[in-house]
Amino acid sequence: xxxxxxxxxxxxxxxxxxxxxxxxxxxxxxxxxxxxxxxxxxxxxxxxxxxxxxxxxxxxxxxxxxxxxxxxxxxxxxxxxxxxxxxxxxxxxxxxxxxxxxxxxxxxxxxxx
Amino acid sequence: xxxxxxxxxxxxxxxxxxxxxxxxxxxxxxxxxxxxxxxxxxxxxxxxxxxxxxxxxxxxxxxxxxxxxxxxxxxxxxxxxxxxxxxxxxxxxxxxxxxxxxxxxxxxxx
Numbered sequence: 001x002x003x004x005x006x007x008x009x010x011x012x013x014x015x016x017x018x019x020x021x022x023x024x025x026x027x028x029x030x031x032x033x034x035x036x037x038x039x040x041x042x043x044x045x046x047x048x049x050x051x052x053x054x055x056x057x058x059x060x061x062x063x064x065x066x067x068x069x070x071x072x073x074x075x076x077x078x079x080x081x082x083x084x085x086x087x088x089x090x091x092x093x094x095x096x097x098x099x100x101x102x103x104x105x106x107x108x109x110x111x112x113x
Numbered sequence: 114x115x116x117x118x119x120x121x122x123x124x125x126x127x128x129x130x131x132x133x134x135x136x137x138x139x140x141x142x143x144x145x146x147x148x149x150x151x152x153x154x155x156x157x158x159x160x161x162x163x164x165x166x167x168x169x170x171x172x173x174x175x176x177x178x179x180x181x182x183x184x185x186x187x188x189x190x191x192x193x194x195x196x197x198x199x200x201x202x203x204x205x206x207x208x209x210x211x212x213x214x215x216x217x218x219x220x221x222x223x
Contacts, residue, residue, distance in 0.1 A: 004156070035213075043157070043213035090156050101147075102211065104156030
């Protein structure tokens, strides 16, 4: 089954404790991205990757890092989480050429206390 | 990318057609119109997309005006499970640069 898998689905952590949210897709997609969703602000893009070893900032990249060492995985790294990073996070992937749909993961609800 | 304007909320009776409008008056010639929906806090789900011709698939129909400045998503026979937030997105390069607005919260009522 074609899917984008995020882990964990839920996470509560403390300020400053490094964490990684994993994202994996099984569709051999070139393009992957991360979004965060907050009440009243909708979905905002954090980082995206056009292919292996190619990443770029989205609209709200501060406080986040990503890596794309292999095509299927695109982890989101919070080196020093803060309470304002409490949010619902989504990973997405698509084939990377025009006229195609994006597939989203089921989300990771992160709480930083 | 072009911005889109959607009504914040709409209601629809179960079994009736749901018509969700979207304005994208600054759309460029190479930009596609995409529709996604999000049920509760699940990941957004692709519905349909088009460039200038009307499109139909098993989920919905997309009607794009001739000047491409607006479009309508039609769910022909809405069910309770179609209750969701519907997003209209205009994308220039491909859907790799999607900008989600506030969307339309569709409530299907029995």
